[in-house]
Amino acid sequence: xxxxxxxxxxxxxxxxxxxxxxxxxxxxxxxxxxxxxxxxxxxxxxxxxxxxxxxxxxxxxxxxxxxxxxxxxxxxxxxxxxxxxxxxxxxxxxxxxxxxxxxxxxxxxxxxxxxxxxxxxxxxxxxxxxxxxxxxxxxxxxxxxxxxxxxxxxxxxxxxxxxxxxxxxxxxxxxxxxxxxxxxxxxxxxxxxxxxxxxxxxxxxxxxxxxxxxxxxxxxxxxxxxxxxxxxxxxxxxxxxxxxxxxxxxxxxxxxxxxxxxxxxxxxxxxxxxxxxxxxxxxxxxxxxxxxxxxxxxxxxxxxxxxxxxxxx
Numbered sequence: 001x002x003x004x005x006x007x008x009x010x011x012x013x014x015x016x017x018x019x020x021x022x023x024x025x026x027x028x029x030x031x032x033x034x035x036x037x038x039x040x041x042x043x044x045x046x047x048x049x050x051x052x053x054x055x056x057x058x059x060x061x062x063x064x065x066x067x068x069x070x071x072x073x074x075x076x077x078x079x080x081x082x083x084x085x086x087x088x089x090x091x092x093x094x095x096x097x098x099x100x101x102x103x104x105x106x107x108x109x110x111x112x113x114x115x116x117x118x119x120x121x122x123x124x125x126x127x128x129x130x131x132x133x134x135x136x137x138x139x140x141x142x143x144x145x146x147x148x149x150x151x152x153x154x155x156x157x158x159x160x161x162x163x164x165x166x167x168x169x170x171x172x173x174x175x176x177x178x179x180x181x182x183x184x185x186x187x188x189x190x191x192x193x194x195x196x197x198x199x200x201x202x203x204x205x206x207x208x209x210x211x212x213x214x215x216x217x218x219x220x221x222x223x224x225x226x227x228x229x230x231x232x233x234x235x236x237x238x239x240x241x242x243x244x245x246x247x248x249x250x251x252x253x254x255x256x257x258x259x260x261x262x263x264x265x266x267x268x269x270x271x272x273x274x275x276x277x278x279x280x281x282x283x284x285x286x287x288x289x290x291x292x293x294x295x296x297x298x299x300x301x302x303x304x305x306x307x308x309x310x311x312x313x
Contacts (some may be wrong), residue, residue, distance in 0.1 A: 005293065012289045016282060017071075022201065024067045027274055033059055034083040034272040057083055070278060079282075080275040084247045089275045093261070093283065100260035103243035103253070106176050107183040108238065113122045116234070120222065121196025126200060129234040141189030150182045169256050179256045183249060187241055191234070196235045204225045235295050242291050 035053045039045040054060045058069065073080055079089040100309045122134040157178065169175040202208065203226060211221050250262035257263070261280065268276035 005297070007287075008289070008293045008296070012286065015289065016285050019069060019285050020071070020278060020281055023278065024062065024070070025276065027272070028063050034274060035059065037271045038084060039204040055298070067170050070275075072284070079279050082276055083273050084271055089279045092276065093279050096259060096264045099249070099251075099258060100262065103176060103179055103183070103249075103258060103260060104242065106180040107187065107245060108182040108241060110180055111187045111191055111241070112234075112238075114184065115191030115196060118188075119192045119230075120199060120227070122192065123199030123203065124222070131196075132251045135196075138189040138192040141185045142193065144186070146182055146186055146249065147251050147255060149185050150178070150252060152300050153178050153181055156254075175256075175258075182243070182252050182256075187237075191237055194233055194237060195230055198230045199226060202229050238295075242287075 032053070034057065035050050038053070039050060049260045051060070058066060061069075064084050079093075081088055082092055085092065118134050122131045122138075125131050128276065154166055157163050164178050165172075166174055166178070167175065176309070208221055208226065211225065212218075242258040250266045252258070253262040261283070264276065267273075268280065
């Protein structure tokens with residue numbers, strides 16, 4: 001197991017280098033750079049002033065030199081400074097991360113509490129009116145884009161009913177409800193459909209029919225056997241959701257002005273703040289590798305078949 005974990009972590013190195021190299025390269029093809037954006041509101045600024053600023057930031061150097069300097073800085077623990085604020089990138093990132101973590105935790109908890117019972121009920125009452133209702137709502141929820149759901153929730157819950165604030169303030173539970181609900185509707189719909197499908201597949205297996213023939217109660221079959229097998233799918237979905245949520249859901253955070261990592265990335269892209277963009281890319285890559293690793297380890301624990309195939313216990 002230890003060698004497996006180390007090998008998976010070592011895979012992160014070439015992945016990070018490849019992704020950051022491509023990202024760095026794509027940013028070089030933009031029409032404007034950070035200096036143009038920086039002096040956009042300053043009116044008429046001479047090209048000599050802009051050239052001096054580019055030399056100060058190192059933007060006048062060749063692409064490979066810029067990337068090599070940035071990569072060497074990352075290897076030594078220095079991700080540079082923001083072009084606009086002058087703040088260290090790691091500090092700026094660390095300031096935004098707690099808000100994103102708060103939104104992620106609330107969204108995932110809401111999704112689990114909503115989707116798990118709905119998926120189980122839809123499978124148990126297959127092709128009955130309750131199943132049709134749940135499937136209809138899950139289909140609608142999965143079809144609606146996040147920005148449209150956000151606008152609907154703002155209109156009905158904030159503007160018409162005045163129940164919740166529109167602007168998000170991390171640390172205030174009233175403010176986290178609307179963005180968390182927006183994310184929960186889409187994720188919950190996907191979770192519900194997946195859990196229902198896996199539950200139906202498990203309920204048709206011979207061990208379930210054998211347990212029923214022996215007189216085992218339906219509740220015991222569901223909780224002790226079927227639901228345990230369903231956990232594999234739930235963990236997979238959780239891993240994917242945690243990766244995207246920790247990376248910051250840019251659209252939702254921007255709509256609700258939630259001061260998290262996603263909004264920071266959008267602002268950095270608009271202002272061509274390359275160090276912040278690169279930090280975001282590195283963060284996303286690390287998240288997906290580590291979260292998928294945790295999911296694989298959970299498979300080893302929950303599913304004996306995975307352990308036997310891997311030759312490890």
